[in-house]
Amino acid sequence: MRKIKNGIILAGGNSDRLWPLKDKIFTMYLGKSFISYLTEQLSQYCERIFIVVNDLNKTQIQDVTKNLHTYIVQNKQYSGMAGAVMSCSGKLEGEALILNASDYFNFEIISKIIEKSQDRSIDVILIAKKVNSYFPGGYLTIDGNTVISIVEKPLPQETPSDLVNLVIDYYKDFDQFLSYIIKTETHRDDWFENGLNLMLTKRRVEWIQYSDYWYALKYPWNILQLMKFFLFQIKESANDLTSVTIDPSATVSSKVVLGKNVKIGHYSKISGPCYIGDNTVIGDYSLIRESHIGSNCLIGSSSEVARSYIGNKVSLHRNYIGDSVLSDNVLMGAGAVTANFRFDEKDIFSSVSGKKVNSTMRKFGSIIGKRTKIGVNSVIFPGIKIGTNSLIGPGEKVTSDIPDNGLFFEGSLKKV
Numbered sequence: 001m002r003k004i005k006n007g008i009i010l011a012g013g014n015s016d017r018l019w020p021l022k023d024k025i026f027t028m029y030l031g032k033s034f035i036s037y038l039t040e041q042l043s044q045y046c047e048r049i050f051i052v053v054n055d056l057n058k059t060q061i062q063d064v065t066k067n068l069h070t071y072i073v074q075n076k077q078y079s080g081m082a083g084a085v086m087s088c089s090g091k092l093e094g095e096a097l098i099l100n101a102s103d104y105f106n107f108e109i110i111s112k113i114i115e116k117s118q119d120r121s122i123d124v125i126l127i128a129k130k131v132n133s134y135f136p137g138g139y140l141t142i143d144g145n146t147v148i149s150i151v152e153k154p155l156p157q158e159t160p161s162d163l164v165n166l167v168i169d170y171y172k173d174f175d176q177f178l179s180y181i182i183k184t185e186t187h188r189d190d191w192f193e194n195g196l197n198l199m200l201t202k203r204r205v206e207w208i209q210y211s212d213y214w215y216a217l218k219y220p221w222n223i224l225q226l227m228k229f230f231l232f233q234i235k236e237s238a239n240d241l242t243s244v245t246i247d248p249s250a251t252v253s254s255k256v257v258l259g260k261n262v263k264i265g266h267y268s269k270i271s272g273p274c275y276i277g278d279n280t281v282i283g284d285y286s287l288i289r290e291s292h293i294g295s296n297c298l299i300g301s302s303s304e305v306a307r308s309y310i311g312n313k314v315s316l317h318r319n320y321i322g323d324s325v326l327s328d329n330v331l332m333g334a335g336a337v338t339a340n341f342r343f344d345e346k347d348i349f350s351s352v353s354g355k356k357v358n359s360t361m362r363k364f365g366s367i368i369g370k371r372t373k374i375g376v377n378s379v380i381f382p383g384i385k386i387g388t389n390s391l392i393g394p395g396e397k398v399t400s401d402i403p404d405n406g407l408f409f410e411g412s413l414k415k416v
């Protein structure tokens with residue numbers, strides 16, 4: 001099978017909607033960063049890979065991808081996906097496959113794109129997936145195999161179809177696509193889609209239906225869905241028997257990966273699939289279920305971690321962490337818990353940019369940013385997010401989001 005000449009990964013965005021998480025492409029799954037998974041998969045189908053980066057993440061992306069690709073810093077004059085594409089002007093020529101750095105899917109669909117691209121009368125090939133519920137993306141209007149138009153983020157009641165366009169776009173001539181982007185320049189965030197819609201009226205654009213898994217890192221709770229996907233890729237248990245210490249009274253089920261120097265204490269239970277990073281200690285009488293725990297963590301005695309993503313250097317002490325994301329260096333005081341279920345059993349909403357967004361999850365705890373400390377016996381309500389470098393006092397009930405560098409004490413947010 002031939003390879004597509006150029007692959008472009010758009011990784012220059014600022015990920016505002018993922019607050020308080022900031023580094024979605026560097027999030028580790030089973031010991032490997034998300035951006036590494038993307039580049040390794042794409043390398044199987046593209047001759048060259050170009051990664052559009054920004055000034056803040058360029059060096060780190062180069063490091064984790066071992067400087068094997070071409071890195072293009074997004075022009076600050078342009079924003080959004082169109083700006084990222086414009087930044088590639090003059091850097092490559094010929095055919096190109098454009099991907100978002102926030103999507104993960106079965107890359108085997110690209111082989112179908114390659115097959116369809118043999119028909120040189122086709123200028124653009126798009127990939128669409130049928131959805132059962134509203135997704136804030138671009139919806140296709142089609143006529144047979146032909147794409148007629150793309151409606152970007154319509155209101156839920158105004159979607160023209162149930163086909164959402166995934167950003168796995170093939171262009172026979174990248175410079176030709178750029179010419180349409182230039183013709184539709186705007187300061188709105190739909191510049192990319194406007195350029196593509198103009199091209200739809202002038203060129204032959206077809207689509208392929210995709211029906212396999214698709215994970216879009218649009219909101220912070222999407223980390224949990226992608227975590228579950230990777231955990232269920234674990235086929236069998238794996239650990240370094242020379243360095244791992246498991247107390248004879250502890251129980252470790254199948255499909256558990258243990259890093260170097262992991263210690264599991266008396267009567268603890270690890271129920272897979274689970275991943276536990278290097279040098280992490282699981283204290284006595286703790287229960288870990290279907291979770292991903294980073295390196296150098298202390299999961300203190302009598303803690304329970306269920307269906308949660310725990311970063312590096314996190315310290316727990318007799319806590320319940322359910323369906324939550326705790327970033328690096330978070331400290332939970334004794335008895336603090338993340339509530340994760342409404343008594344009315346309805347979906348849990350969370351605030352994003354001032355608007356309530358349905359997580360579509362009936363069990364969803366908290367998202368906690370880096371270096372935040374939670375006081376003893378505090379309760380964090382479902383769907384609540386706490387920013388980086390924040391402090392929550394002892395015995396608090398946290399019922400609304402706390403900003404970065406926030407101090408929540410005696411029931412209110414204090415000035416720092």
